[in-house]
Amino acid sequence: MQNEAALAGTLAAAAARLALPPGAALRFAAVDDADGTLPAQLRGAAPRRQRGFLAGRRAAALALGAGGTVGIGADGLPGWPAGWIGSITHTDDIAAAVVAPAPAAAIIGIDLERIVAPALADELADLIAPEGLPAANPRDVELTCAFSAKEALYKALFPRTRQFREFTAALFRRAADGSPQLTLAEDWGEGWTAGTALGAQQVVAAGHVLTVVWR
Ligand SMILES: CC(C)(COP(=O)(O)OP(=O)(O)OC[C@H]1O[C@@H](n2cnc3c(N)ncnc32)[C@H](O)[C@@H]1OP(=O)(O)O)[C@@H](O)C(=O)NCCC(=O)NCCS
Structure with missing residues (x-):
């Protein structure tokens, strides 16, 4: 299997072909590199799930730029900063997130x-x-x-x-x-x-x- 960083790079190059809303960004993060602070809901989760969650948050932060962070709501869904919508996905190896300014898109899913x-x-x-x-x-x-x-x-x-x-x-x-x-x-x-x-x-x-x- 390719290493995760190489896979992220290949997928990012392919993702550049996608037509996204104006102002949108899509970023990847490797699951193995993931670290950060877990919310209470994830503290008892399996290590792989924890790393996937953190990699998803890392991809989302990269997509938002400028120190943007994404929390987790009581419903388990990502909590996007005001004025943004977005979506997160992960496999065992790679996480990806897409964000868009709310006026540019009503819905977005990845x-x-x-x-x-x-x-x-x-x-x-x-x-x-x-x-x-x-x-x-x-x-x-x-x-x-x-x-x-x-x-x-x-x-x-x-x-x-x-x-x-x-x-x-x-x-x-x-x-x-x-x-x-x-x-x-x-x-x-x-x-x-x-x-x-x-x-x-x-x-x-x-x-x-x-x-x-x-x-
Ligand atoms: C919710 C669901 C789509 C998640 O898909 P998945 O391939 O298991 O997981 P992904 O890695 O792609 O996505 C998980 C992320 O999606 C987000 N998410 C979870 N539930 C969600 C929901 N109901 N709506 C939007 N986003 C959701 C979260 O950010 C989650 O990651 P996080 O918990 O680390 O933050 C899937 O579990 C499911 O319930 N599918 C059945 C419903 C369906 O797809 N119907 C098809 C209708 S045509």
């Missing part, structure tokens, strides 16, 4: 996934994408793209709607130019109605899929 093994993709396909997977890429890549896009969508909308949604609540498709698209298959609340279409900003690099969904 997700980073390692591409799943082909056998697991076959096992999960009906659960994650019962609408069927596009054939643009091998099934393991497409399944991971669909999964990551739907998780990023959920993470973008949940802070607004506060409603859980299953993987059937949105459809993953590819537009004629191959770009990933999400369509809400049911009402998500707060005016996010069935039929709403959102583009997913997505890159596949270094065995991972990175997705940002924003509007």
Whole structure:
């Protein structure tokens, strides 16, 4: 496996291709390097979870710049500084965070996934994408793209709607130019109605899929 710093660098170079809201920033942090002060909720957590949390906060602080810090709310969600929205994701190795000035985006969600093994993709396909997977890429890549896009969508909308949604609540498709698209298959609340279409900003690099969904 590549070391985490090299992986972060490869993913950052790929992420530069994503179209983000004006004023947005996306940064990575290696999980192994993570340190800092844990909030009370995380003090009894497994060391890996603690490092993932801290790496996510480090990525968020880098994205905010100028000493920006991100707390944790009573609901477990990140507490963004006034005037900003954002989202955090982590794998075992790498954390990433995206932030945007609140006027530039109403919602934003990020997700980073390692591409799943082909056998697991076959096992999960009906659960994650019962609408069927596009054939643009091998099934393991497409399944991971669909999964990551739907998780990023959920993470973008949940802070607004506060409603859980299953993987059937949105459809993953590819537009004629191959770009990933999400369509809400049911009402998500707060005016996010069935039929709403959102583009997913997505890159596949270094065995991972990175997705940002924003509007
Ligand atoms: C919440 C969920 C999306 C997190 O995804 P994950 O791949 O396990 O974890 P990630 O590393 O990408 O993201 C975790 C981070 O997301 C944030 N987060 C957690 N729950 C969240 C929520 N409900 N909404 C927005 N952000 C959330 C936190 O910052 C968390 O990291 P932290 O606790 O260290 O701060 C996932 O656990 C889940 O519940 N999925 C089912 C719902 C879903 O995706 N439906 C699809 C609808 S089409």
